Amino acid sequence: MKSDRKSQIIQTAAKLFREHGYNSVSMRDLADKLGIKAASLYNHIKSKEEILAEIIMDLAFDFTKHIDAVEQKEISIIDKLKEIIQMHVQTTIYKTDSLACMNKEWKHLGEEKQEIFLELRGKYEAKFLQMIKRGIEKGELDMKNAEITVFSILSTLRTLYHWYSNQSVIKEQELINTLQHNLLFGIVAVETAHKINLK
Amino acid sequence: MKSDRKSQIIQTAAKLFREHGYNSVSMRDLADKLGIKAASLYNHIKSKEEILAEIIMDLAFDFTKHIDAVEQKEISIIDKLKEIIQMHVQTTIYKTDSLACMNKEWKHLGEEKQEIFLELRGKYEAKFLQMIKRGIEKGELDMKNAEITVFSILSTLRTLYHWYSNQSVIKEQELINTLQHNLLFGIVAVETAHKINLK
């Protein structure tokens, strides 16, 4: 297992990478934050890139495991989507820095790691799309273009950390409820929607 | 006005910055792409950072001007939101690289430029929020939390370029229509929404 020191390095790095970007954070910056010299870092990690890979890959596998579990459940598509939204919100709250690194810095992974990451990400999106399409078949959902919907929902969930870090007061459950409602049911008042007769 | 060569440098830089990130693109890379030597760039631009500033600030002012114009119009809030969505989609399509730079690389602007950018961005979000709140007052809109709604819609619109660049077939108008519908009216089928009785 990881030594405590290694985890500490990775967590500190995640925070710095998130704030300033992978390329803008030097090993000297990271060492300073930890109160040691840059050379000492190499007793715990092999390279700067290894740090990034540990941050990102762990989280990428978490997402994969979660959507696989949700896929298996025997509940409505809407409830499946709600569970996925909830998982993204919780990851945003409890693993903010790692999530930001994953979304912003994956291009700086080495070739092999990047390939694995993109495969995981692609499969995640494909499973999400399948869920949406199944929802349309079952009559639970209704939209013009399932692909755009997948992108639209995921882009909100993926960048939630941008916005969340500026908020101090909002409660986890309120955030989950509001996003579930907005993303699934929209924001236009029912009576207005009827009048417009678009739906 | 800008010399043709300068515009060419800025456009090429925008594309490279978007693809590899500001820090990962060296002046040599940029010069190579233009078929000259790195030193020659400095006959046209003062610094690497100046290039980034030109890319970003122009676009930031475009967005500000647009929302100001929409604000003045005497149309419904829903129509105002539709116009804003349309403007974001068109910027995504016709100024893809600059938009990507603005969203991903603004942290690498110098201190003063960054301050101006953040002020413009903050005011844009404030105006968007005011529109949403006015929509609720007028009974056109209905949601739990206007702030989350602003974030949610803007995050979809701001990251649209991620997804759009992988698509070759979708037509501009279809993209505009689908996003307007999803973001405003949601994706759940009307009958299902009634059954769930959440709305």
Add this chain to the structure above:
DNA sequence: GTCTATAACGCGATAGAC
């Protein structure tokens, strides 16, 4: 306006003393 040459500096990573 482009070139060659180079200054001045910061980077990731290593060697070896303690």
Add this chain to the structure above:
DNA sequence: GTCTATCGCGTTATAGAC
């Protein structure tokens, strides 16, 4: 496990010839 010292390389930017 942390330190000092340093290597080798890449970076932005400038000086001056053509």
